[in-house]
Amino acid sequence: MIDLKQLRDNPARFALGAKAKNVSVDVERIIALDARKRTLQTEFEKLRAEQNRLAKEIGPQIGKLKGSIKGKHGAEADAIQHEIDALSAKPVALKAASQAIESEIATLDPELQQLLLQVPLPPDPDVPIGKGSEDNIEISRWAPPGYDLAKSFEANRGFKPRTHLQLIERHGLVSFERGVKLAGTRSYILTGAGMLLHNAILRYAFDTMVHTHGFTPMSVPVIVREEAMVGTGFFPAGREQAYLVDEKNRGGSHDSFLTGTGEVGLMGVHMDEILDETSLPVRYVTVSTCFRREAGAAGKDTAGLYRIHQFDKVEQVVICRADENESRAWHKKMIGFVEQLLQSLGLPYRLLQCCTGDLGVKNADMVDIECWMPGRGEAGPDGTPRGEFGETHSASRLYDFQCRRLNMRYRPGGAGAKGETVVCHSLNNTVAASPRILIPILEMYQNADGSITIPSALRPYMNGAERIG
RNA sequence: GGAGAGGUGGCAGAGCGGUUGAAUGCGCCAGACUUGAAAUCUGGUAUGGGCUUCGGCUCAUCGGGGGUUCGAAUCCCCCCCUCUCCGCCA
Numbered sequence: 007m008i009d010l011k012q013l014r015d016n017p018a019r020f021a022l023g024a025k026a027k028n029v030s031v032d033v034e035r036i037i038a039l040d041a042r043k044r045t046l047q048t049e050f051e052k053l054r055a056e057q058n059r060l061a062k063e064i065g066p067q068i069g070k071l072k073g074s075i076k077g078k079h080g081a082e083a084d085a086i087q088h089e090i091d092a093l094s095a096k097p098v099a100l101k102a103a104s105q106a107i108e109s110e111i112a113t114l115d116p117e118l119q120q121l122l123l124q125v126p127l128p129p130d131p132d133v134p135i136g137k138g139s140e141d142n143i144e145i146s147r148w149a150p151p152g153y154d155l156a157k158s159f160e161a162n163r164g165f166k167p168r169t170h171l172q173l174i175e176r177h178g179l180v181s182f183e184r185g186v187k188l189a190g191t192r193s194y195i196l197t198g199a200g201m202l203l204h205n206a207i208l209r210y211a212f213d214t215m216v217h218t219h220g221f222t223p224m225s226v227p228v229i230v231r232e233e234a235m236v237g238t239g240f241f242p243a244g245r246e247q248a249y250l251v252d253e254k255n256r257g258g259s260h261d262s263f264l265t266g267t268g269e270v271g272l273m274g275v276h277m278d279e280i281l282d283e284t285s286l287p288v289r290y291v292t293v294s295t296c297f298r299r300e301a302g303a304a305g306k307d308t309a310g311l312y313r314i315h316q317f318d319k320v321e322q323v324v325i326c327r328a329d330e331n332e333s334r335a336w337h338k339k340m341i342g343f344v345e346q347l348l349q350s351l352g353l354p355y356r357l358l359q360c361c362t363g364d365l366g367v368k369n370a371d372m373v374d375i376e377c378w379m380p381g382r383g384e385a386g387p388d389g390t391p392r393g394e395f396g397e398t399h400s401a402s403r404l405y406d407f408q409c410r411r412l413n414m415r416y417r418p419g420g421a422g423a424k425g426e427t428v429v430c431h432s433l434n435n436t437v438a439a440s441p442r443i444l445i446p447i448l449e450m451y452q453n454a455d456g457s458i459t460i461p462s463a464l465r466p467y468m469n470g471a472e473r474i475g
Numbered sequence: 476g477g478a479g480a481g482g483u484g485g486c487a488g489a490g491c492g493g494u495u496g497a498a499u500g501c502g503c504c505a506g507a508c509u510u511g512a513a514a515u516c517u518g519g520u521a522u523g524g525g526c527u528u529c530g531g532c533u534c535a536u537c538g539g540g541g542g543u544u545c546g547a548a549u550c551c552c553c554c555c556c557u558c559u560c561c562g563c564c565a
Contacts, residue, residue, distance in 0.1 A: 047525055051534045058534090061546045065493050068545065094545045101545080259555065280485095280522085427522085 007239075007411040008125045010040065023128025026135055026362035031124050039118040046111050053104040060097045068093055123242055126367040127407040133371055136361025142374065147356035148349065149378070155354055159380040159393055165454040166390045169381030170445045171310045174200065176456055177475050179448075180311065180441070192300060192308075192315045196441065199474045203447070203460070204318070204440045206467035211320040211347060211438035212293050219343055221291040221322060226271025228294050229262045234274040237412040239368035239404070240266070246301040264297035268321035269434045276325065277412040280427055286416060287326035287336065291437065293318060311441040312382075312396065320437035325414065325430050328406055333431045337371065337403045340435040344375055344399050347437065350463045353446050354378035356395055368407050375399035375436075377446040398443055401435035408432045 013020050013036065021033045071090050134143055149155050152162075159167040174180045179200025185193040196204050215221040229251060235241040240248065249264040265271060272290045281288070296319050307313035322343065324336045341357065348355050360372040376395035383394030406429040409415070415427040451459045457475035460468055 044525065047534080051525065054535090055533060057545085062494065065546055068493090090545090097545045 137363040141361040145357040149354035150352040167380040206464040215291040221289040268292040268294035272323040281416040319439040371403040399436035
């Protein structure tokens with residue numbers, strides 16, 4: 007949620023921001039509704055103030071009269087009753103007027119709120135303008151010593167690469183057929199060493215965040231209320247991407263949604279709280295199963311482990327003070343943690359500065375990290391894939407957009423301080439999402455004989471095993 | 476799944492139709508006393524919104540929403556949540 011006051015002061019900034027993100031939103035309408043609402047509210051409050059004043063003044067009098075009427079009869083009682091009626095008449099008239107205004111506010115407020123939820127956070131000025139992922143800009147790339155990304159896999163390693171699908175089949179790491187039988191398209195079953203490798207990378211990533219970078223380990227719900235989805239900014243725009251747990255139709259109190267990322271659970275932990283400033287920055291890491299409908303992705307990446315409905319992800323989240331420099335510094339750090347991880351695994355990758363059109367509603371800035379997947383992409387003249395970068399991580403910087411919706415604040419100056427509360431800033435980044443990350447691992451660590459070397463960093467999590475096959 | 480109890484400020488806990496945005500205690504902040512601290516005393520201490528001549532004024536909020544009433548934390552309805560007992564259960 008953007009700050010309505012800011013929108014009032016500078017509507018153009020939000021209109022332009024929405025345009026850069028290819029989101030259509032009626033800023034003019036919001037301004038008009040907001041102005042009308044405030045006018046009505048002022049009128050309403052004047053009437054209410056008068057009502058309240060009268061109630062205090064008249065109340066005791068009515069009380070006395072009502073007391074005195076007891077035991078009286080006839081004309082005397084009628085006279086007192088008449089006096090009571092006269093006293094109550096004025097507030098009743100005021101009430102009718104204030105209720106009329108109140109009901110007008112009640113009709114325009116839902117529209118205002120609904121429009122407000124649609125306004126995207128304007129991209130930062132240093133984010134390049136662009137339509138979609140095709141306009142993202144490469145910032146940097148890295149490859150381990152001895153591997154030259156400018157050359158083919160074969161030129162680097164001396165043999166033609168197999169795709170992760172071929173490697174999976176060779177070693178029996180995944181069963182797609184049975185996964186589909188069991189759960190439908192884009193489903194899979196990790197088997198044997200495939201499951202061990204999956205677990206190893208998740209544990210390695212999780213442990214690194216906890217023990218090396220000081221993040222607090224968490225386990226959070228993956229079935230959440232709608233408020234958590236709206237609060238974290240995934241709804242209303244991304245509603246189609248989430249699985250609905252239909253409980254209302256079965257007599258349950260409310261429906262729930264399966265989360266597509268641990269970010270929802272981690273950010274929801276402190277919703278509606280005023281955090282102690284000394285507890286900031288909050289640094290959380292979780293590993294959770296992620297569910298995505300992949301609506302609208304029909305026909306895209308249908309084969310293999312790339313685009314699937316259910317996967318597991320280690321996710322990092324930072325909640326910090328409302329300070330742009332601090333936010334930016336954390337963004338860099340959180341990307342740095344991932345670079346360290348990928349380098350320790352020897353996986354080539356590149357950093358992509360996402361353009362405005364690829365940011366989504368909630369981000370001011372986003373950097374994607376893509377790993378090199380030698381078996382991905384079009385086949386060259388000899389029938390071997392040329393290799394391609396594939397997205398494995400996404401680092402978002404959201405300023406206070408998410409925390410405003412979640413109502414997560416702190417009071418500058420510490421617990422005893424006075425003054426306004428301030429909405430926190432939040433950031434998030436993938437640490438490792440598996441099985442997708444298995445694609446570059448399998449493809450980069452394959453050997454000429456078809457076996458796969460296990461990255462040394464993962465061996466402690468695989469009972470010391472050094473290779474598959 | 477069955478039966479019951481309950482949701483009040485940072486916490487504990489009163490109030491159950493009228494100067495109650497809310498007693499009291501604890502906590503916290505400031506001041507006094509003190510060489511300093513403790514103890515004691517005094518004062519202060521919710522959140523959000525609107526208006527403002529920036530001195531303030533004002534509205535809403537006692538789980539959420541609606542209703543009754545001149546007036547609701549208090550009465551009525553719906554919803555949400557928590558707890559206890561029984562049953563089932565990884």
